[in-house]
Amino acid sequence: MTQKKNTPVSGPHQSIPASNERETFTSIFLDHLWARYRKRVSYIAAYETIIASAGARFFNDHIAFRTLAATRPQTGVSSISRIFEALDYRASECYEFPQKHLNAIHFQHPNPQFPKLFISELKTWELPAKVQEIVLPVLGTHRDPISEETLSRLCHLDGVQGSDHAELLQSVVNEIHDLPWSAPQQEDVVNVNKASQYAAWVLVHGYNVNHFTSLINAHAVESLDDIEKTVGALSAAGVPMKENIEGSPGSKLRQTATKAVVVDVEIRDGEQMSTMPWTYAYLELAQRDKIENSQTGETVRFEGFLGSQATNLFEMTKRS
Template identity: 40%
Template sequence: MIANSSDTNLKNIEIAGKLWNKLWENYSARVSYAGIYQQMILEAGGTIANDHIAFRSLRLNVETPQGKKNLGIEYIEQIAEALGYFVAGELSFPDQKLYARHYRHPQQEQFDLPKLFISELIVEELPADIAQLIEQTVTTDLAIATQSIASLMNTADTEHIADQLQKIFTRPWQPPLRSTVETVNKITQYGAWVLLHGYAVNHFTGYINRHNTQQYPDIESTARGLAERGVPMKAEIEGNRSTGLRQTATQAITENVPVRDDITKELITIPWTYAYYEIAERNLIEIAPGQTALFEAFLGPNAQNLFEMTRIADEGVEK
């Protein structure tokens, strides 16, 4: 019996829900600020909702046993599209050599599905020596998914599918050399971050509009509430009501991440940023004379400043 499109759609929505929950569990265990936010909103009688999930990647074609693979947006996009998401817009950041697409699900509101924001570093636009370091690192014992997403999605067990998809959101190459991370970081902090964390979630985003609590009606009161609970916050709020999107974030947490010693090649750890927790407030914008709609896209200047939340200064790296 062949499943009809409605059955397939509901199955994919179920998989998406399970996958995002699994990624949230891992992320929130590492980013304690996310838990503080949730506790704060729930104690105020509010509702928790996720506006979007962000991922980072490298636009770089590499040879694999399965042929050439692009490790950039294309690699994660195949999962998004298999789950029913579609490209809703794009942004370019030429100064940072970055490009991004954002995705929505056609039944986003009905099933409370987050938007996705997937960015990539355009490796070929970097200085040749830095691009070479990045390529050498990611092709060292590269272990990307060998089973096609399409064949995986055709299996029956949604829990198994979500488990297998979750494995993709890790670092599929060996830990980089310490000197590589530090050298790449001088040119692109984004690139150094991806070498260390791969496809791990960069951030989840609390959705202010869904709080439904008088205590935290807007982004200012929410950011202030987090700061009062000892959460280090970004000093500024990006965007304004007229642009349709206002965003801010906690500072990124720092973890001891594995790297390889340049001399012994043994694993050691160094402190480096992982992720932050973002909060976003969406506003109505005029789409035609006398007609307004909620802004559902993203803004380049906002995103560009938020990319910098994972920056780590060279002098901040312990020797």
């Protein structure tokens, strides 16, 4: 289903100083993703009130996306990463989660003010045969992949007037927001969820943002200068939080999150279109510490991810 024409949005990414037209486009694109996510994740309003009252600021550390990897059609990380690669993002590091049948790639932009991307994929061939029999026919209805023409236009934005970008922006926003396959049967989603909550999530949400992430280091005020204080402020505001923090005090990366909100998703009930409630997204909090660069000896902030911690955060969208 094609969405309505994009209207101007405001958000945290358009404040990033852009050095070229592609960066300007990227910031607007990311703010469109933020706007829909913010509207659907009610806890964002509470977080924004907290940081505004404290005089802090929000810096988006990373955005997470989920995909299903298959061969017919060819799907997985590349289903959406090509868009970001055309906008100058580059693969930085790979991660494996064998127990969850997942791979992930962390993408980085040359402008460090832009958020990192964490795009994961579930290897469908590792699922039980009965689950594959449900998932693969749905993937078989996948829309055509993004065209080389669209990727080329993204890659050659510099020198093109911004007024000519509206249609292109609409098309890439739709690539993320529109369900890329036919809505699944309600019974099938429930059955897939028993084997893989990740697979069920992607079936109903497609390539929509899984979470944005507040970088605690950027708060720059004493009242919110560590992850415990920020969790305390959110809890006091009535925001339900993950029970524990991933990473001990002093470690190079500490993470936690709000609980995931529940939204209505489109499904089929026999021949009829319908909706059902399903977990959607959450706000992650990340606190990054300094490490020593093994090659230069320089002290730098850790900018990667830790597989063991990400494993637990995948569970935030678990649906009982």
